[in-house]
Amino acid sequence: MKLSPYYAVSLGLIVALSGCHEPEHHHEEAHKIVVTSPLVKDVTTTQSYVCQIRSRRHIEVRALEGGYLQEIKVKEGQSVKEGDLMFKILPTLYQAKLDAEIAEADLAQIEFNNAKKLYEQHVVSPQEVALAQAKLDKAKAQVQLAQAELNFTDVKAPFDGIVDRLHEQQGSLIEERDILTTLSDNAVMWVYFNVPEARYLEYKSEVAEGTAPAQVELMLANGQQFHEPGVIGAIEADFNNTTGNIAFRADFPNPTGVLRYGQTGTILLKRVEKDAVVIPQRATFEILAKRYAYIVGDDGVVHQREIEVKNEMEDIYVMKEGINPGDKIVLEGIRQVRDGEKVEFEFIPPEEALSHLKFKAE
Template identity: 60%
Template sequence: MSSVVPIKRRRPVIIIVTLVIAAAVTGVLGMSALGHDLLPAQQMRPVHEFVHLVGMKAMRLKESLVGMFGSYLRKHEEEVHKEHSRIVVTSPKIQDVVLTESFVCQIRSQRHIEVRALEGGYLQKIWIREGQSVKEGDAMFKILPVLYEAKLAAEKAEADVARMKWQFADTLAQKQVISPNEVELAKAERQKAQAKADLAQRELNFTNVNAPFGGIVDRLLQREGSLIKEGDILTTLADNSVMWVYFNVPERYYLDYMATRARHEKEDRIELVLANGQTFPQAGTIGAIEADFNNENGNIKFRADFPNPDALLRHGQTGTIKVRRPMKDAVLIPQRATFDILDKQYAWVLDQDDVAHQTLITIQNVLEDVFVIKSGLTVKDRFVLEGVRQVEEGAKVEYDFMDPAEALKNQKFHAE
């Protein structure tokens, strides 16, 4: 370690005098260089010799200082380069992991319908509120029934007349006043009149719109007193007890899933991450797979079913499906130990003589900063972790070995 010579303190007067003398000498030499000698020639010669001597000593001092600092800098650069070129080698680690696949999804109610008017007329009464929960059979709307009530009364009267004619004809037939055929004719007339009365009753019932199932009422599209036509939408009704969550998966995932469907259905945990980043507390199950692929993007739609006991999920929400599947004895390596050539992934693997060889590896899954290896590496192999760019094919490598467990800690660097 080099020592530092302390600089002695000098009195201000000495410093000022030294500066004045140096300025005077410099002025004299400067004027002499311009051809104006301030002193006689015999006196200027010693001055020039003195200045030359001082300049030579200054040059030697400069060369000495430059040599000292240059040596220090070269030594420091060599240490930095040596530290930078340090190569670290490790081995794959066998570990149980959880593989996660993420898919954007759309959330739908298992039943979501438009409630429409079955008959036209004035909307007399609205029994519900927007956002209200209703049960099956609850009254929702009532259309002004005056015309239908009058029609029903008339049809019932006709049915009563036909019934009395049939009874009178039956009495006459028993007394053999009329033939049995006339009795059958009267009976048919009665049945026809009764059918018209039943039809009028059903038309009157259509003016009362009831909930076909339990659910949540959406926005009301009509107001009391509105004149509506047959088929007009009054509101929508959603059954949110179970939510159907649709997400698209690529063909590769579909084929892998179908090849081991029983294991997937047993082991996979399906989670729903909502728009605020929180995970929905209920786990889902695969409820259906659509029949056709989308030819435009090559995907097929899966449906996951989620119980919704607290009615947190609503029709039309979006989120992210995360399919988590445990994998035992996975072969793991850090991503930064690999490099790409075209569309293939490689790693530098050392043989028993510490000679590096470029080795093709197949990646099964990607975790955060870690690759799950399908083929190309075994737990006994050694590969270059740090200094990947400094290794050449067939070159013998001097390295430091890092424990695989330590190499997988705090991975925040991706492949080079």
């Protein structure tokens, strides 16, 4: 049977229209996100500062008298004890001067004895005895001065320390005040580091409250930690107006002598914060230099909230404001949610969330 063209077209339109009216199936699923809560625990925070290491005592050893350098009793890098002879300047002139002054003193002593004897015999007046006594006292003072000048030719260590580079060689003609070497007392090292004003004010407040950093550690240039703990020994009187910093000094005992004058390192100030509120860094995001987190309300609606970080640690933030212990914060899926959106979520305990952190904040 043949179909007319009109009938064929009509049949095709009916089939097409019937296909257009087939019911559609829409699958609209809510975003699946992972939510956790802040964890309240004791944490140890660390502040690091570049530092310069100095000896407790570091002096220039100078010649007190001029002359030829007769002997050098020490070597570069040698440890010396207080009172050890380090250098000897040729003492010939000073010895001769001392001998002459001793002879003058002996003469004055004889004259005094004679005057005293004559006074006892009523031959001379008391004034003659007084003049002889004064002459004797002056002669004895000259002997002491000459002895001191002779002693200055022996340059001795004023304290226990390590000898630095020798500036003069044996036989050199030395002038008064010439530098012979430097001497460092490295038993205790003074480590200086600069602290910003805000951190300085925090430290003074913590000292007043009795919560100042319990640990002061030193990281050496090779990345290893110095084995002795330190203490804050002093704070300088003035701020540097150019940098806005003030210098702190940490004192470290140095029994093995590892630390030397002029080294550099990093000071680590560690303090324990009780009942700190911490969250993963990956649960936060930044907009125009401000940090935010998504908080899920009891109704399942997400709200964006500005937060303030007190301290940053590896993978976590210690919170100052904006996060409360009972809040539910979005951990996974931050880029999938919007402020005011209702979501479905999976909750994981904070201990589990913090146990395997690998990534920083988005």
